[in-house]
Amino acid sequence: MLVKVFGSSVFGVDAEIITVEINMEKGIGYHLVGLPDNAIRESSFRIQAALKNTGFKFPGKKIIVNMAPADMRKEGSAYDLTLALGILSASNQIKSEEIGNYIIMGELSLDGSLQPIRGALPIAIKAKQEGFKGFILPKQNAKEAAIVDDLKVYGVESISEVINFFDKDEPLEPTKINTKEIFYNNLAHPEYDFADVKGQESIKRCMEIAAAGGHNIIMVGPPGSGKTMLAKRLPSILPPMSLQEALETTKIHSVVGRVKENVGLMAERPFRSPHHTISDVALVGGGAYPQPGEISLAHNGILFLDELPEFKRTVLxxxxxxxxxxxxxxxxxxxxxxxxxxxxxxxxxxxxxxxYFNDPDAPVTSSPAEMQRYLGKISGPLLDRIDIHIEVTPVPFEKLSDERRGESSVDIRDRVTKARESQTERFKDSESVHYNAQMSVKHIKTFCKLEESSKALLKAAMEKLNLSARAYDRILKVARTIADLEGSADVTGTHISEAIQYRSLDRDGWLG
Structure with a gap:
């Protein structure tokens, strides 16, 4: 008897439907074809034990399983449940009339219970696009998949529930979540708050500008000056993600299995902080069977690289x-x-x-040559791509001991959100540009027009600091963001002069 059951494979951040064809006839042997990996080949042992422990049997016949399309490599243990249901149907142990209307995925334990899978969200999206009636998967992934509207998602704890659903018509309760309620239920009191930061007003200002325009930023300062503490608080002032951004972010984390159990939509922007020993493949993604790297896991959020020169140059x-x-x-x-x-x-x-930087009171000092060699670990082209360079100085005792709380992240985020809203309106006709840091040369010419005095100021800075054309564009983008925070329609000389200050690390300006 021939039975077709449907599963799915994740390729990149999208899913493809996999048709599992099971043919059963006289003879002996279990033949699995269609480019399965070792995890799928080993599934027969898990399936055999799971069926036995739930009151069924693994048929002693010749079983041929084909996973189509046969030229696409299939990976992982998530096909256990798909294969098990197909074998039961092909051996007439359960009814199979409705089994082809569902996507079925799950890893089996030997007792028949189910373990979570990866990529539940992109699979659910594909199931809806292909017109399947529902998606049956482990309960731990149900909320993640239930984000997709107009698709019945059934979270189950064991293979017995799925068997009873098809064979005995015992109903399963579809998982339902209120996506908008989850999305807009953001915390008003973040874990890390700028109110806890003593002093560092100029750095807070830089952080606000960076958040408002989505700009890259690098902080340079001695140990204990607060660089890491400030970076950890940056997500608290970023504007809330749009629903589309939240779906994109959840989709990527779903592919690598990083969505927390019983959590549906990721409403908070990701903050990734890899160790400096990370490899280039782990950072950008890849491998023999590619997976997203840290930069993709930080999509719509922040990638924090602490102690930048300690990272391998090839990685950067x-x-x-x-x-x-x-x-x-x-x-x-x-x-x-x-x-x-x-x-x-x-x-x-x-x-x-x-x-320490040229500090005569420091316990250990470095010569200018040592400092230049240290900075040389970071290439000029990479620094060019960082919009804001800012020096962080140690906080004096008087400010550290001040009991007064600073401005809260919630208040700063309000200003940032207003600035982002004006940018959203500005770029409403562009699909790929949503905030100032994403502007192309065409957008810069349109939205960053300067008066003659501002042009003269920028020209003098370009010549003195020997800035590149890319740095010129970055200054204009930052100036546009500063103007947005002030609610100004035009970019003025004041905005340009402040933006120029944030180019501390340009090669001809750093060591004097």
């Missing part, structure tokens, strides 16, 4: 193209995968190997 250089294009393409001989990577790069570093 692979970020050049994703920083410009806001996506990363992984190419292999037989296929190409593209992952979105629109993130804010936040980096911190010491100004020298000792950690």
């Amino acid at each position: 250089e692979v970020m050049r193209q994703p920083l410009e294009d806001r996506e990363v393409t992984i190419s292999r001989a037989k296929f190409t995968v593209t992952y979105p990577s629109s993130f804010m790069l936040v980096a911190s570093m010491n100004p020298s190997p000792s950690g």
Whole structure:
């Protein structure tokens, strides 16, 4: 008897339907074809034990299983439930009239219970597009898949529930979530609040500008000056994600299995902080069977690189193209995968190997040559792609001991959100541009027009600091954001002069 059951494979951040064909006839043997990996090949042992422990039997006949399309490699243990239901149907142990109307996925334990899978959200999206009646999957992933409207999602705990659903018509309760309620239920009191930061008013100002325009930022300062503390608080002032951004982010995290159990939509912007020993493949994604890297997991959020010069130079250089294009393409001989990577790069570093910059009172100092060599670990082209460079100085005792709380993240976020709203209105006719940091040269010419006095000021800065054409564009983008925070329609000389101050690390200006 021939039975067709449907599963799904995740390719990049999208899913493809996999048709599992099971043919059963006289003879002995279990033959699995269609480019399965070892995890799928081992599934027969898990299925056999699970069926036995739930009162069914693994048929002693010749079983041929084909996973179509046969030229696409299939990976993972999520096909256990698909295969098990197909074998039961083909051996007439359960009814199979309705089984082809559902996508069925899940990893089996030996007792018949189900373990969570990866990629539940993109699979649910594909199931809806292909017109399936429902999606049956482990209960731990049900809320994640239930984000998709107009698709019945059934979260089950064991194979017995699925068997009873098809064979005995015992109803399953579809998982329902209120996506908008989850999305808009943001915390008014974030875990990390700028109100806890003592002093550092100029750095807070830079953080506000960076958040308002989505600009990349690097902080340079000695140990203990508060660089990491400030970076951890940056997500608290970013504007809330749109529903589309939340879906994109959840989709990427779903592919790598990073969505927390019993959590549906990711409403908070991601904050990724990889260790400096990370490899270039782990950062940008890839591998023999490509997976998203840290820059894609930070999509619509923040990638924080602490102690930037300690990262391997090859690791930092692979970020050049994703920083410009806001996506990363992984190419292999037989296929190409593209992952979105629109993130804010936040980096911190010491100004020298000792950690102190020309400070005569410091316990250890470094010579100018040592400092230049240390900074040389970061290439000029990478620094060019960072919009804001800011020096962080230690906080004096008087401010540290001040009991007064600073301005809260909620108040700062209100200003940032207003600035972003004006940018959304400005770029409403552009599909790929949503905030100032994403502006192209065409947008800069249109929205960053300068008066003659402002042009003269910018020209003088370009010549003195020997800035590149890319740095010129970055200054104009930051100036546009500063104007948006003030509610100004035009970019003035005041905005330009403040933006120029945030280019501390340009090579000819750093060591004097």
